[in-house]
Amino acid sequence: MEIVKIRMQVATAGGSTVPVTTLGIARQLGFRGLYRGTAATLLRDVPFSLLFFPLQALLAQKAQWALNGSREKPSTLCVLAGSTVAGMVAAASVTPADVIKTRLQSSSQPTPAYSGVVDCAKRIMSTEGPRAFFKGTVPRCLTMAPLFGIALMMYDMQQKILGW
Incomplete structure (x- = not known):
């Protein structure tokens, strides 16, 4: 959850208009990426x-x-x-x-x-x-x-x- 939280904070700070969700981040990173x-x-x-x-x-x-x-x-x-x-x-x-x-x-x-x-x-x-x-x-x-x-x-x- 820490990496998901950070990704959501960074995405919001970048002014992105695409909604960032927990599931979307999990799909993007994959299982190993979630544990980076x-x-x-x-x-x-x-x-x-x-x-x-x-x-x-x-x-x-x-x-x-x-x-x-x-x-x-x-x-x-x-x-x-x-x-x-x-x-x-x-x-x-x-x-x-x-x-x-x-x-x-x-x-x-x-x-x-x-x-x-x-x-x-x-x-x-x-x-x-x-x-x-x-x-x-x-x-x-x-x-x-x-x-x-x-x-x-x-x-x-x-x-x-x-x-x-």
Whole structure:
């Protein structure tokens, strides 16, 4: 669905008058084409989770200790704070993988613009330099930080309400 979403966004941005549908994109790309960028998606999402969850737990506990000197289970506010900061750090850290994934998936040419993750990374580095890997970092952080902060805060609240 990620590649379908990107294709729809790119097609709309190009001012095309031809309606772009999920089924149309699936037919155009074929089964293999729908999975273009999967390795890059995993390169982004796995490290994000490896960074986010331990950091969130640590920061929520540190916030709890800083606010009231206790080592009890973090308050909902501390969970929100820890999750938001951890979301920002993790999102910024994996932005290079997100840039590669987006480049791989956004090409609307029948022949892919890149042969894979390594080719894409090499070409970005050689043509645009290392800064290109961090394009969109601020908007990504401003999206991911509150998204994960609110999600984990809501989960924490549900746990408390349900007595888990």
